Amino acid sequence: MTMSLRHARVRYGPLEALHGVTLAAPSRGLTVLLGRNGSGRTTVLRALAGTVPLTGGAVVWDGADVTRTPAHRRARAGLCLVPERRAVFGSLTVRENLELTAPDHGPALAAYPRLAPLLDRPAGTLSGGEQRMLALARALLAHARVVLVDEPAQGMSPGVAARTYELLAGLDACVVIAEQRLPPALHGTGAFVYELRRGAVVFAGEAAEWRRGAAGRAGE
Structure with missing residues (x-):
């Protein structure tokens, strides 16, 4: 159940954001x-x-071309996207946010105990880190086949961030996260890394290989 882009191009108006990007995320593991x-x-x-639509190339999921498959159908097929912003329903309580995903939210509270005393609070009143916990808790409850997360630990304390990466790495799913820097919790793992620069892939390899290359670049 690999999720991949093949020579993907995306434009925002006159600007091209992706210049023929090719990458693949395995069916189980962290990319x-x-x-x-x-x-x-x-x-x-x-x-x-x-x-966002492609202006060139393809999106392939488990061997099938889903380039023209709309987002809601991909979601129904088991894809979960956690965006960087507006990832929770601010007017609903924490409890209601969780129950939209699954009636039994016990596993979410086990993953993030900090949410337990906040169940009756409107999600929009939570801190940034608490909202990220809630968004990730909903993703964990979804039991998705593909989980895409933009900056999962933004606003979290170091301990909660480390726990978050541990949870994501342990999912029986294809997990892809976007980060500005490689999180310390992933330095010693077998996570696969793609580094992008100006809409193109400039590195592809395991986290340890990326670190060695980064150390070499720093010493130049």
Whole structure:
């Protein structure tokens, strides 16, 4: 159940955000998209999810071309996108947000105990880190086949962030996350890394290989 882009191009008006990007995420395991703002990493997630159309190339899921499959149908087939912003329903309580995904939200509270005393609070009143916990908790409850997350640990404490990466890495799913920097919790893992720069892939390899290359570049 590999999720991949093949020579993907995306345009926002006159600007091309992806210049023929090819990458693949395995059916089980963690893939990290690295890049600064404007590198195209968020656009890659949106292209995989179907929330932005391709102007060239293809999206292939488990061997099938889903380029023209709309986002809601990809979601029904088991794809879950957690965007960087507006990932929860702010006017609903924490409990209601969780129950929209699954009636039994016990596993979500086990993953993020900090949410338990906040169940009756409107999600829009939570801190940024708490909202990320809620968004990730909903993703965990969804039991999705493909999980796409933009900056999963934004606003979280180091301990909660480490727990978040542990949870994502342990999912029985294809997990793709977008980050500006490789999180310390993933340095020693077998996570696969794609580094993007100005809409193109400039590195593809395991996290350890990327770190060695980064250390070499720093020493130049």
